[in-house]
Amino acid sequence: MIGGCNSSKCLLIIFLTILHRAHRAAAVCEYSFIENGKLYSYSLASPLREFPHGILSEDGFYKVAVNETVLWFQLCDGMIFNHDPPRCVDCLDCGGPSRCGSECSALVANNIEGYPVCTTIGHVSATDINVMDKQNPHKGVIVKMSRNGTKHNCSLSVSVICDSNGIQGPQSIEKSETCAYATVLRHPSGCAKIASVVGGGWGWFGTFITIIFCLFGSYLLAGAAYRYFSLGAHGVNVIPNLDFWAALPHSIQSFFASLVRRFRGPSEGHRSTYSRVNF
Numbered sequence: 001m002i003g004g005c006n007s008s009k010c011l012l013i014i015f016l017t018i019l020h021r022a023h024r025a026a027a028v029c030e031y032s033f034i035e036n037g038k039l040y041s042y043s044l045a046s047p048l049r050e051f052p053h054g055i056l057s058e059d060g061f062y063k064v065a066v067n068e069t070v071l072w073f074q075l076c077d078g079m080i081f082n083h084d085p086p087r088c089v090d091c092l093d094c095g096g097p098s099r100c101g102s103e104c105s106a107l108v109a110n111n112i113e114g115y116p117v118c119t120t121i122g123h124v125s126a127t128d129i130n131v132m133d134k135q136n137p138h139k140g141v142i143v144k145m146s147r148n149g150t151k152h153n154c155s156l157s158v159s160v161i162c163d164s165n166g167i168q169g170p171q172s173i174e175k176s177e178t179c180a181y182a183t184v185l186r187h188p189s190g191c192a193k194i195a196s197v198v199g200g201g202w203g204w205f206g207t208f209i210t211i212i213f214c215l216f217g218s219y220l221l222a223g224a225a226y227r228y229f230s231l232g233a234h235g236v237n238v239i240p241n242l243d244f245w246a247a248l249p250h251s252i253q254s255f256f257a258s259l260v261r262r263f264r265g266p267s268e269g270h271r272s273t274y275s276r277v278n279f
């Protein structure tokens with residue numbers, strides 16, 4: 001018995017927690033688009049041969065320090081600190097001073113008057129992924145995490161550059177606005193999986209048929225509204241040009257019957273009954 005639960009119950013809770021985190025990570029870090037008949041898909045949290053956790057840091061977080069600014073973040077999931085946790089004066093919206101960094105996906109510490117003051121700049125629930133360049137999908141993707149604050153909005157953009165040879169962690173921090181940060185890392189998970197798209201639709205013919213149906217529907221609705229409100233028609237009489245539509249099936253049948261007769265020639269019943277006469 002550990003903390004009020006037996007071993008099997010604790011193992012079940014741990015398993016469900018891991019499963020939930022894995023499902024959340026996979027859902028957050030998936031992106032795909034179609035370009036020139038090819039499907040480009042990115043799944044940053046999917047396991048690779050040498051990286052079983054995908055792009056997620058096995059330490060539970062990435063860390064980069066430049067001058068007096070320290071940045072912690074985790075991609076596709078929240079951060080986990082089993083060692084070297086952030087020590088900040090303020091850690092609101094990310095676990096508080098006692099559990100700083102445990103309830104967000106990106107945290108930055110700046111030295112203010114000699115004290116490290118932390119600011120939450122990203123949450124897992126506010127994560128977006130976009131390709132760097134659709135004209136060059138092999139380049140990689142940008143993962144952007146954000147956090148809306150009372151004073152100003154904060155964000156962290158991580159450029160994940162495709163590198164099939166290995167991983168290179170973040171080494172720099174860029175700050176473009178009051179609370180907008182950016183960094184770069186290289187990882188195989190930033191490489192797209194490519195599949196050919198076959199039978200992706202009817203193309204221009206499907207578009208043409210759709211336009212025809214839309215125009216026909218608009219014609220029926222407008223005509224029915226006019227006949228109902230202006231002419232006082234009711235029932236099937238609200239259909240515009242009712243006589244034409246009622247006779248249309250018979251007209252089509254007669255047209256095809258005439259085509260058949262034209263190509264087959266006269267039938268047996270219409271052949272001449274006169275006998276040949278020799279003189």
